[in-house]
Amino acid sequence: MDAKLLIEENNKKRKLLTKENEAYYDDLLVYIRLHFSLSEQQSEEVLMEMLDHLIEGQKEGKTAKDIFGDDPLSYTDEIIELLPKEKKRNIIPFVGGIVVNIISWLLIIRGIILVSFSQFTEVNTDINLFGTTVVALAIGIFIIINIWFMLKLTKSSLFNEKRSLKKNMLKVGLFAAASMAVVLVIAKFTPDIGPSFTFNWWVSIILGAILWLFHFIVKKRKS
Template sequence: MKVKAMIKQNNVLREQMTPFNRSYYEDMLLALRASKVDPVRTEQLLLEAAALLLEGQGKGKNAKQIFGEHPEDYFKEITGSVSTPKVRSKLNHYLMISCAALTGLFSVYAIAGLLLLWSTGEAGLFGRISIFTILVVGAGAIVLMEMIMRWMSSLSEDDAPKPKAFDIKALGIYVGIAILVVFLGVFLDNLFPVISISPWVSLVLAVAGGLGLKLVFFRS
């Protein structure tokens, strides 16, 4: 089976998982795809893990009960510890989030700018962008995702709505950072240069970002 076909089958299997199991499995997926394991072997291992997870899920088990506390540890045993260090995997994860956020930003600028260009002859607000906005979107997406992951980790492992104890202090730090960024934006936006950007350039950047996500982080 080709890599693209295995990735497609993998996506089908992920849709059958509970939210908790899917989140855990996607951490496994990111860790393995960021490793030095051969792409074909990577997708084979992911399919085997997905099938094992669904089998256990059918028996009322969750991902931690099947694979253990840490998602990346399961594949280390199978591949003989060929995976890259956890720090690199985490860095790749953050880079992927920032890339996706900036791709979305430039997609909005491209679509809105082209529509205004077509209707009024000028791109208006979507024909210029502050460097500060680019930095905030790239970094803010990481903070937002960490907040979401903290919230998801507070849910019980069997996906019941009953919450369990979690690190409120850590979540408070993330919220505080997000609020600080918003207030800093009011004062710092004028201190950073604003550059002119054609909607066509935004479109090129959005397409390049989308291709980068596919080829680098979701390679086939």
């Protein structure tokens, strides 16, 4: 059974767990899946074996702690050490998909704003190549850093019964806001050097829609 089918089967079987066992197992699952360097096939096979073992133990009245122990982090780290590596399995398409999706929406929103404001005042549709490149790189770095921060925060909060979802969301929000503020400052003070070209609102919307459709189709094929 390939990884995709294993994930689907895993999602179905997890519904058989008690709330306590499901919470314990979900932390194991997320922690292993967040290690993108691991072989996806081998990781899903091990997760399925663990789930089957837990379901059988649950029928005998055992809890996840009885089966896997009171130190799930150490237990999972031992499993990860035994799993084969798979270089850059998901992180590149994962980040790339997010970047394409964000760019598509930025282009669409830009086009809508331009056409809306053009009804009341004269708008400048010119784009400076140097300034746009600098801002695009800043946004790309901003996205990568924020993804890294979210993954790190998620991983650190696993196996912690006192974790607070609201607190973590607040941290992510503040970090994203600070990063965006830096991007805005860069955009504000980057000088217009070199050539500029006209980028009309309708071109912006069409290009954004094409990118969004491309991302949607790719995502559908993978799901």
